[in-house]
Amino acid sequence: MKLLLLSNSSAPGRAYLDHAREVIADHLAGIEELLFVPYALADHDGYTAKVASFMDGLGIRVSGVHTADDPRAAVAAARAVFIGGGNSFRLLKSLQERGLTEAITRRVCQDGVPYMGSSAGTNMACPTLRTTNDMPIVQPASFETLGLVPFQINPHYLDPQPGSAHMGETREERLTQFLHENDVPVLGLREGTWLRRADDALELGGVAAGARLFTTDADPAEYAPGADLSHLLSARVRFDHRAA
């Protein structure tokens, strides 16, 4: 299995995806055409054009799954799949309505087609939507996502900001609430970081700030780029453990 899961698609002062150009080129080496899933944003054509413009620089053609007469057939024939960021509830609902969650999972897990996600597309790679930062603007049939990894990821992970006037929960407080209900590791991927999976190996990449891992049985742990996180692929997970 080949996964590249980006925390974010845009970095300050950089063009779309430019901060991850090298790792994307490596992940998609040998790929000539990519199937792009634009459902997280409202403007599917515009979003696909933006991705095509970036991928053109890598010599990769892009087709938007929304233009296919049969989106499931398009997934079954895809040589690589990229799900872009936006609103993860809208994205999941669109995937479900088109029967694409199973189709993509099968193509990636069984056929070994490279999967790339950024932000909401990284949320999709987890077992559930439960650690998204997005507003639930529409109601998906369920929170079940692709399950390409067995643990949860929180993209755009943000450290508490000292001196903030905001009285709402910090991200860490939100993830602590998640852990109270679910005995499932959550990796907070800071902006500019990503995860790469090659079969049973999982490695953190990107900027020095790295990632913060939250679990029910230990204090949060910090990981730097290059860290081997393969143990998360065999983590024990129990959703709704408090209810059980």
Added chain:
Amino acid sequence: MKLLLLSNSSAPGRAYLDHAREVIADHLAGIEELLFVPYALADHDGYTAKVASFMDGLGIRVSGVHTADDPRAAVAAARAVFIGGGNSFRLLKSLQERGLTEAITRRVCQDGVPYMGSSAGTNMACPTLRTTNDMPIVQPASFETLGLVPFQINPHYLDPQPGSAHMGETREERLTQFLHENDVPVLGLREGTWLRRADDALELGGVAAGARLFTTDADPAEYAPGADLSHLLSARVRFDHRAA
């Protein structure tokens, strides 16, 4: 119908609910006992004790619905209901599992029992959960909430912060995404503000910053404390209008 919907329960440098003491006292005038719904937080007893401590100053006894043998009967007998803040997904799931959404709606809409909500408890008063700020740490059976008002509220409404390094969406961008999918007014209640409903009258209260109203057919509009928002009670609402 009597509603008091607070954006938040804690203000900087003030004790729990203290910033709204006067309006709460007025809303609950003549009430001797309040039924508190603590499900949004994990520690039901601790949360109920905190509310009891505040209400004690107003001469009001508090019982936690979680201590009732039959929570639905407790709602049916309640003289006033207060749903506190916390995680709105956990709250809604708990209400649904106990059959309390219908019970509370009936008690408030048909019997005229005063309802008070703060944060997640204010989310509950809307038709759906779709404009919560919370993380979906558990999956409720549906996003349908109490529907005590026909429009949506975004509690803890936060203006864009100039110079923030955060690359995620601003609150206004999130609500704009909501409006793209739903033709339903959303009132962004800034910290320290609240709404009061008395039958067909709806008024904004609280700090000068006031509230910001988002609709599909006009630019966002600002309202100051004292503003008459009764027109929102007869607003045309259409969820999932883009899908329809």
